[in-house]
Amino acid sequence: MSWLEVEDADVFYGRVHALRGLSFAVEQGEIVCLLGNNGAGKSTTMNLLSGLVRPKSGRVRWDGVDLAAAKPWDIVSKGLVHVPEGRRIFSTMTVHDNLLLGGYTVKDQRAIAERVDLAYSLMPRLAERRKQQGGTLSGGEQQMLAIGRALVAGPRLLLLDEPSMGLAPLVVKQVMEIIAEVNRQGTTVLLVEQNARAALRIAHRAYVVETGSVTLQGDAAELARDSRVVDAYLGA
Known part of the structure; x- marks a missing residue:
């Protein structure tokens, strides 16, 4: 199987x-x-x-x-984590808070922090924009954010x-x-x-x-x- x-x-x-x-x-x-x-x-x-x-x-x-x-x-x-068509990020929340939301099922706060750091290392552009609202990002940056948010879920x-x-x-x-x-x-x-x-x-x-x-x-x-x-x- x-x-x-x-x-x-x-x-x-x-x-x-x-x-x-x-x-x-x-x-x-x-x-x-x-x-x-x-x-x-x-x-x-x-x-x-x-x-x-x-x-x-x-x-x-x-x-x-x-x-x-x-x-x-x-x-x-x-x-099993799904990044849907259209990204569906939270446009009025910051990049960093969008990433943190990816860990809503994760109880280990250290794991969440490590995964956020991983997302930033994989996608440095997100780190540069961590305090920006998600809705201000370009389409490509929003897609990176959607992937990063999923990675925080592990x-x-x-x-x-x-x-x-x-x-x-x-x-x-x-x-x-x-x-x-x-x-x-x-x-x-x-x-x-x-x-x-x-x-x-x-x-x-x-x-x-x-x-x-x-x-x-x-x-x-x-x-x-x-x-x-x-x-x-x-x-x-």
């Missing part, structure tokens, strides 16, 4: 069948990417793993935890939903480098991205999701050369 395993998951929003027998797996230590266009079911998958939506059928397990039955706050406490599995959305190419490169470094330091990452080129550069494996089902899967470097992926997501 894989460390994270989604098997034949079906999710509905009313009459809308968002996930249709979705199956994929993530092993500890990997960066795994879910690729797909808008409406493919990628964000629904992240919400499923976070306990925000429930499957009508299928199995969702992570490190021995039945995610389909667990409460969202318990999932966070166990180390993730073992980090879910990142469209971290490159709306960012300039140079900033996308910086964000992807941060994600790769977080992984090198021991955190497993599940990455949802429309920017297939950027995602496949840092991922170990990838799945292509279309209309709620996996249609392609494999080694990231191999998929980057697959004509079907090139035509659909990478361009000429």
